[in-house]
Amino acid sequence: MARTTSAGGRKSGPVTLALVAQRAGVSTQTVSNALNSPELLAPATLKRVRQALDELDYRPHQAARxxxxxxxxxIGYGVQPTPPGLSTPVSDHFLHALSDSADQxxxxxxxxxxxxxxxxxxERYDELLREHSVDGFVLNNTxxxxxxxxxxxxxxxxxxAFGRWSAKDTGDWVDVDGAHGTAAAVDQLVAAGHRKIAFLGWPRGSGVGDDRAGGWRxxxxxxxxxxxxxRVSSVDEVDAARTAVARVVGRATAVVAASDTLALGCYRAxxxxxxxxxxxxxxxGFDDSPAARLLSPSLSSLRQPLDEVGRACTRILMARIKDPDAAPERVLLAPxxxxRESSSAESHP
Amino acid sequence: MARTTSAGGRKSGPVTLALVAQRAGVSTQTVSNALNSPELLAPATLKRVRQALDELDYRPHQAARxxxxxxxxxIGYGVQPTPPGLSTPVSDHFLHALSDSADQxxxxxxxxxxxxxxxxxxERYDELLREHSVDGFVLNNTxxxxxxxxxxxxxxxxxxAFGRWSAKDTGDWVDVDGAHGTAAAVDQLVAAGHRKIAFLGWPRGSGVGDDRAGGWRxxxxxxxxxxxxxRVSSVDEVDAARTAVARVVGRATAVVAASDTLALGCYRAxxxxxxxxxxxxxxxGFDDSPAARLLSPSLSSLRQPLDEVGRACTRILMARIKDPDAAPERVLLAPxxxxRESSSAESHP
DNA sequence: AGGTGAATTTTGATCGATCCAAATCATGAG
DNA sequence: CTCATGATTTGGATCGATCAAAATTCACCT
Structure with missing residues (x-):
């Protein structure tokens, strides 16, 4: 009999507040209050309205609201055209965490x-705002x-912002503590007996890169x-890593790379x-990309807590929307x- | 003087149709027509309205519209919680192509x-529909x-649907021709002198997997x-690929894998x-994940035309929204x- | 001059929910 | 029994755009 999972759909058509109100024998305002300020209603009324709400499986019309x-x-989120070859293992996991927590x-x-x-x-951001399409933004790849x-x-x-380098003093941000990560990597390598530990990173100037280099130092x-x-810098992951590593070979017994991609270039070199x-x-490496686990030897890496980052972004943004003038919040999470195999063996003297 | 980039913002406040209308000396309906059916307006009026529109930098209020x-x-798009370890190099690029073409x-x-x-x-999908939050969906990972x-x-x-296995006869879909891809891989290997070419895939039953195996066969x-x-199947990328490859070693001089991940397992084995x-x-391999280019040896792989897939999804969905009863459209794109190095050398007899 | 139909513009209602303020109800004190 | 007081509930306006239909203007013909 019932065509959908929802009950009571005799004559179809949109389920509006008015319809619910009619069924419960109250005004639309009362139904609205049942949803938004239930404490205003008399218990008996609330119960009755809730039942009608339930039976009709009402959902508010978002545009009207x-x-x-x-x-x-x-919440607006701009996706960039991933430059081919440059991996961003970030977005996938992060986006899920973000939308999941936002949903809640x-x-x-x-x-x-x-x-x-x-x-x-x-202009793109401005447009969304003028259209009233979004209440706020999450910035990535700052x-x-x-x-x-x-x-x-x-x-x-x-x-x-996910990333602190652009909004340091301007607003709220969440970021991963790159320095803490590379420092931890050094600690582990030292514990495994290494003393000559090189750093393979990008040219100075990028926030993330310098942060990770700083932790190593x-x-x-x-x-x-x-x-x-x-310390060796390279832009192109393959070629430059190769020449760079060549310079270090013999001088170092371990390499901390600023990314898994660079680490891969290092393997190759x-x-x-x-x-x-x-x-x-x-x-x-850094990022714990999917390949890290599967390489031979499997690659030790620093995993970013993207779930937490996503949740933190949501939480902070919600707070900011509620109170635009509150003190800015900054969250730094450790990777x-x-x-794995690439760094677990004892060093050779 | 001007605080924002937009011109003429003496007294701020929302720029509505009414405001534009007032400035242009016409009714709101006329302004609305200027935007949605400009052919209805007299050229002179149109010009005047457009100027007002321009000066005020009007953007329609999406909720009202x-x-x-x-x-x-x-357009709704559900993001799944990427199972850790399983790579989905798809989403990132695809999402950009999708939102870019949708924007347009x-x-x-x-x-x-x-x-x-x-x-x-x-329930999640139903909710979005009842709320009138979306006009349609793009399904992924079907x-x-x-x-x-x-x-x-x-x-x-x-x-x-991106993926034809669930909606074969039910609706529109866009998919990548896996069989075509693996067949092309075989052709190339044969041209390089290989005759014993194995296939490393997942257990039978998954649409994508069987498709790719079919092309090889x-x-x-x-x-x-x-x-x-x-033909060898494995679920876990590392361990099973290892034992599976062991079985093939000596029997084959080349392996076509159903994914880069499996190919990596193969390297390892x-x-x-x-x-x-x-x-x-x-x-x-298959997917041309970011790591493929950087491995040693670099991994030959089949690159999915995700940009095109995204654009096709948008195009088809737009058509479907415009005319819900048109004949379903199906698009199959070749990877x-x-x-790269992993398959370019001559085979050893 | 009057009329006709097309072209152009305007009026008024409407989408569905929430705001604000007013109306109704219940309760207990005087 | 009346009135003040607070607890509940309701009426009407409103957000900003578009729809449908009416009103106005215009060109052209007889």
Missing amino acids: SLRTRSSRL AGYRILLFASLLGADDEA YRGDKRPAWLHKKGVPFV EAMRRHDLPVRDL LRDAGLSPGRDVAVV ELIV | SLRTRSSRL AGYRILLFASLLGADDEA YRGDKRPAWLHKKGVPFV EAMRRHDLPVRDL LRDAGLSPGRDVAVV ELIV
């Missing part, structure tokens, strides 16, 4: 295509000199180990030099070192 | 968390026995090559057996074989 309350309950707070994620760094990038945070801040738009100093000439990663030279 | 037109201009069609993507295969999964397509079809909800037969005992991937045994 949004029009009246001037809040879309949507009654919000949803609105995806839009954004051209990172394009001149008219702000970079030094990123204009978005300052711009949003000035306009008084709620937002959270700090840990090396803490262990009274030499740092000179052990070592093999080309006739060395065996993991056996001759220990390697630790977890996953030790 | 949505309420009246009963269309949210949003005046639509945006609404992300929501969905628990794949959960009992109440349909699987055999997936109930969503049939359910959506029955309700008359516009949708497109077809190509082998076409080349008059033996197929018997050369070969090394454990004292063999060198690429040199002793050629390997071809591109990227030949």
Whole structure:
């Protein structure tokens, strides 16, 4: 008899507040209150309304609600065109955590295509705001000199950045403590007997990169180990890593890389030099990409707590939407070192 | 003077149709027509209205529009919690292509968390529909026995599936021709001199897996090559691939894998057996994950045209929304074989 | 001059929920 | 029994756009 899972659909048509009200014998306002301020209703009425709500399986019309309350309950998130070859193992997991936690707070994620760094990038954000399509933003892949945070801040738009380098003093952010991660990697390598530990990273200037390099440097100093000439930078993952590693070979017994991609370039370079990663030279990556577990030797890596990052972003953004003038919140989460074959063997003297 | 980039903001406040109308000296309806049916206006009026529109930098209030037109201009897309370890290099690129092309069609993507295969999964979709939050859906990660397509079809909800195995006869879909891909891999290996080419895939039963296996089989037969005992299945990427490859070692000089992950497991297994991937045994993967390019030897792989898939999804969904009763559309796109070191060397007899 | 139909513009209602303020009800004190 | 007081409930306006239909203007013909 019933065509759908919902009950009581004799004559179909939209289930509106008015319909529920009619069925419960009250006014629409009362039904609205049952949903939004149940404490205002007399217990008996509340019960009756709730039953009608239930029987009709009512769901509020978002556009109507949004029009009246001037809040879309949507959060904007711009997806960038992943540059081919550059892996961003981040987004997938992060997006799920983000939308899952947002869902629980009654919000949803609105995806839009954004051209990172394009001149008219702000235009895309502005448009969404003027259209009242979103209540706030989550920014990802922020970079030094990123204009978005300052711009949003000035306009008084709620937002959270995943990445602290652009919004350091401008607003709320959540980030992963890269320095803590690379330091942990050094600690583990030292414990395994390594003393000459090189760092393979990107050219100075990027927030994330310098952060990760800084952690390595700090840990090396803490262990009274030499740092000179052990830091190598490269942009292209394959070629540059190769020449870079060549410079280090013989000088180091372990390499901490700023990303799994660089670590892979390192594997390659070592093999080309006739060395065996993991056996001759220990390697630790960053990001714990899916491949890390499967490589031979499997790659030790620092796993970012993306679930937590996502949840934190939601939590903070919700707070900011509720109270735009509250003190900004900053959250720094530590990555977890996953030790695998590439760094677990004892070092060779 | 001007605080924002927009011009003429003396007294701020929301820029509505009414405001534009007042400035242009016409009725709101006329402004609305200027936007939605400009051909109805007299040229002179149109010009005047457009100027006002421009000066005020008007953007329609989406909720208001949505309420009246009963269309949210949003497309639902459920993100699944990526099972840890299982890589889905798909989503990132695909999502960008999808939201980019949707944007161009005046639509945006609404992300929501969905628990794949959960009992109440349909509930999540139903809720979005009842709320009028979306006009349609893009399904991803469909699987055999997936109930969503049939359910959506029955309700008359516009949708497109990325993956043909669940919606074969139920609705529109876009998919990548896995068989074509593996066949191309076989062709290339044969051209390089290989005759004993094994297939490493998942257990029978999954649409994608059987499709890819089918392409290998077809190509082998076409080349008059033996197929018997050369097909190996495994679920876990590392361990099972290892034992599976062990069974093939000596029998085959090349392996076509159903995924890069399996190919990686294969690398590992070969090394454990004292063999060198690429040199002793050629390997071809599927998906062209970021790691493929960086492995040593770099991994030949089949790249899915995710940009095109995304664009096709949008195009088809738009057509379906416009005309719910049109004949269903199905698009099958060929993956591109990227030949790298792992399969380019001549085979050893 | 009057009329006709097409072109152009305007009026008024409407989508569905929530705001605000007013109306009704219940309770107990005087 | 009346009135004040607070607890519940309701009426009407409103958010900003679009729909449907009516009103106005215009060009052109007889």
